[in-house]
Amino acid sequence: MELRQVEAFRAVARYGGFSRAARALAVAQPSLTRSVARLEAVIGFPLFLRGQGAARLTPEGDAFLREVERAFTGLDRLRVAAQDIRNFGTGRLRFACLPALAGGLMADALASFLQSRPEATVSLQVNPSNTIYEWVASRQVDLGLASPRSGFPAVEEQEFLSIPAVLVVPRGHPLARLRRPAGPHDLAEERFLALSLADGARHAAEEVFRGAGVAPRLRLETPNSETLCRFVAAGLGVALVNPLVVTDAAKGLAIATLPFAPEVRLRYLLLRPRGEVPDRLSEAFAAELLAQAAALAARPSRRQ
16 A cells, blocks of 8 residues: 555545546546555455446445545644744744743743743743643643642643732722731631632632631632732722732732731642653753742742
8 A cells, every 4th residue: 555545545535536636636637546446456445436427435435534534634743743843943842831820930931041042932822720731641732830630640740839829909908907917717708709619729728718617708700810800909809819910910900919827828830741751942941940930939928
């Protein structure tokens, strides 16, 4: 079986006839017909019903075409990969990050990384943690930053960053005048805005509330911390959010932040495909990310 014979068969099936397929491939029709006939001789069954006008597949030919299309889908992926290598060389880094870490920390890491590697190209995707785990597991990206998830044995996890959430309240709210960290009992009568149930920070906050015997008055939930900050500014309630989001995305909003105790720790992991031999580019970027995270963790927290 030769590839050109399979291509000839596929073209006849797709264009519905030998003459149309020959024109599409810019080959003589007799040559195309011979290629299909040789393929039929090799595989041992007819692919088309002869003498019935337009080329119609036999049941066996239809089944064979499905397998051919699967094979050509793989070839198409190879063509895309070859094009990427031709356009970007081997210096392309594929990276996915959850929204909470896609601001200043990511900008600083990329600026430092690319300054010393002007030939490198970075493909950065911002997605929820579940999607990032799936992409790392299927090797669609080289690295990922996400909050912890379970059920992904094909993903190797490394501790990246753990920071305490801050309480965000509307500017002028009575809680903003506290001289101490706010606590669960301070929120007992407050309208509480929360991250969605799929977010690890939501579960961490609920554990702290349960430990204090407080059931917050949940008014609204959303998967995005920046959106929570905007809702707080609009007077819809108060929320526990990542302080990086307040710094990066919530500047100018009519909100105030204050520490919260007991701490609600927000934990993030650096992800790699398990068993994959790391390349120098992705490992260099991982090192840069870890350095940025260490510098961030060493900064003193500031009340805003």
